[in-house]
Structure formats: C-alpha cells, structure tokens
Amino acid sequence: MSGLKNWDNKTWVSSANYIKSFTRFILKQNKLNRDSKILDIGCGRGKIIANISTKIRLKNKPIGIDLENNSNIDKRIIFKKINALYFLKYNKKNFDLILIKQTIHLLKIKEILKLLNLCKKSLTPNGKIFILSLDSYKNELPVFTEMKKKLIISLNRNKKIIDLILKANPKTILKKYVFKTKIYKKKYINMIRKKYISILLNLNSKQIEKGVNEINFNYKKVIKFNDKLVCLIIKK
Numbered sequence: 001m002s003g004l005k006n007w008d009n010k011t012w013v014s015s016a017n018y019i020k021s022f023t024r025f026i027l028k029q030n031k032l033n034r035d036s037k038i039l040d041i042g043c044g045r046g047k048i049i050a051n052i053s054t055k056i057r058l059k060n061k062p063i064g065i066d067l068e069n070n071s072n073i074d075k076r077i078i079f080k081k082i083n084a085l086y087f088l089k090y091n092k093k094n095f096d097l098i099l100i101k102q103t104i105h106l107l108k109i110k111e112i113l114k115l116l117n118l119c120k121k122s123l124t125p126n127g128k129i130f131i132l133s134l135d136s137y138k139n140e141l142p143v144f145t146e147m148k149k150k151l152i153i154s155l156n157r158n159k160k161i162i163d164l165i166l167k168a169n170p171k172t173i174l175k176k177y178v179f180k181t182k183i184y185k186k187k188y189i190n191m192i193r194k195k196y197i198s199i200l201l202n203l204n205s206k207q208i209e210k211g212v213n214e215i216n217f218n219y220k221k222v223i224k225f226n227d228k229l230v231c232l233i234i235k236k
C-alpha cells in the first residue's frame with residue numbers, strides 16, 4: 001500500500017479548474033482523438049483521464065491503475081487496483097498516451113527503468129509517455145520546517161530521476177506545467193493533517209501539529225502560490 005489516499009481528495013488537484021487546465025495542457029502537447037487509448041499509472045481517483053475522455057469523446061474508457069482503491073473513483077474510467085509493474089508485464093494492449101503524473105518518485109530507481117521499458121513496449125507507433133513530477137527549481141509549495149527538509153530530499157531525488165530518464169531517453173521533450181493555486185489556509189491545514197503528500201507520510205502527529213502552528217503563523221488567510229511541474233514526453 002502506498003498510503004496516499006488524500007492526494008486528490010478535495011484538494012486543488014481535484015478542483016474543476018485544475019482538471020480543466022491540466023486537460024488543456026495534455027491535449028495541447030498530444031494529438032488525441034476518439035479512438036485513442038489512454039492509460040494512467042497512479043491514477044488516484046481518475047478525474048484527469050476521465051475529463052480527457054469526456055473532452056475528446058473517447059470510444060473506449062481510459063484505464064487507470066493504482067495501488068489504492070480510493071473511494072469515489074470516477075465512473076468514466078476502467079479502474080484496476082494493481083501495481084503498475086505487474087499490470088504492464090502482462091498487458092497486451094497498446095496505448096496512445098501513458099500518463100504517469102506525480103507518481104514516478106514513489107518507485108525505486110530500478111523499478112523506474114523497468115517501468116519505462118514496459119511502458120515503451122505498450123505504446124502505439126505514435127504513442128507517448130507523459131511523466132510529470134514536481135519542479136525541483138524554485139518550488140513554491142507552502143511548507144513548514146520539517147516538511148521543507150523532506151521536500152528538499154524529495155526534490156533532489158526527483159532531479160536524479162529526471163537525469164536518469166533523460167540519459168536513458170535522449171530524445172525526451174521537456175515542458176513545464178504551472179497552475180496558479182489559491183487556497184484557504186484552513187483547507188491547506190486540513191490537507192496537511194490528512195497527509196495529502198508523500199513527504200508527510202512519515203511525520204508523526206506531534207510533528208504535524210507543530211507544522212500546522214507554523215503554517216498558521218507564517219501564511220495569510222488565503223495562500224497563493226504556483227504549483228510547478230516538469231513534464232517529460234517520451235516517444236517509442
């Protein structure tokens with residue numbers, strides 16, 4: 001179990017604006033049509049691929065896989081509770097888009113290379129893999145001291161992962177995705193208490209409450225920041 005149940009549970013990444021904006025970003029980079037086949041690895045509740053599916057009127061429901069069987073998974077997707085590596089090993093379908101959004105960092109380095117090789121084998125001739133992860137440079141995520149320490153470690157690891165992917169796939173195209181986020185401090189504190197992001201998973205309740213006090217003190221009633229992602233686009 002990954003333990004990440006609250007990532008897209010009433011957060012800005014589950015907001016209609018975010019999903020609309022992210023869908024626009026994906027469709028701008030990628031020529032998809034009604035016949036396209038889509039796979040989302042680490043799909044959470046599947047709202048993003050479900051929205052893409054509605055927008056381009058997909059004939060076949062997109063497939064979303066995740067280790068967590070969350071409540072409220074979107075009915076417009078085919079959901080499978082399965083480890084991505086296991087799914088791809090036995091998969092016989094080919095996809096035009098394989099989306100891996102804010103998930104790759106949860107795998108071990110060896111697993112990442114294995115996953116990418118399996119993904120490439122599961123692409124149609126013009127298919128693409130989209131890997132998105134937190135932008136390690138000038139990251140603006142609102143943090144408290146202990147969370148910042150974990151974030152720095154995670155962002156450094158992210159850099160290594162990206163370098164590794166670029167080395168293994170020199171033709172990778174690099175893009176950035178930025179979402180102007182505006183969130184009530186109260187709501188953000190609730191997200192922290194629910195450990196919405198992986199860097200919070202190992203903090204104990206005392207550390208979380210100390211962090212909540214810091215956020216309360218350091219931020220205004222409405223928190224504004226840019227949620228920045230890097231996007232790696234890999235072809236077959």
Ligand SMILES: C[S@@+](CC[C@H](N)C(=O)[O-])C[C@H]1O[C@@H](n2cnc3c(N)ncnc32)[C@H](O)[C@@H]1O
Pocket residue numbers: 002003004007008013041042043044065066067068082083084085100101102103106107
């Ligand atoms: C941070 S969430 C991102 C959810 C979604 N992609 C989004 O951006 O809104 C990462 C998700 O990846 C899932 N996950 C982690 N390792 C996985 C694996 N090996 N196979 C499938 N899903 C995995 C977690 O359970 C979690 O739901």
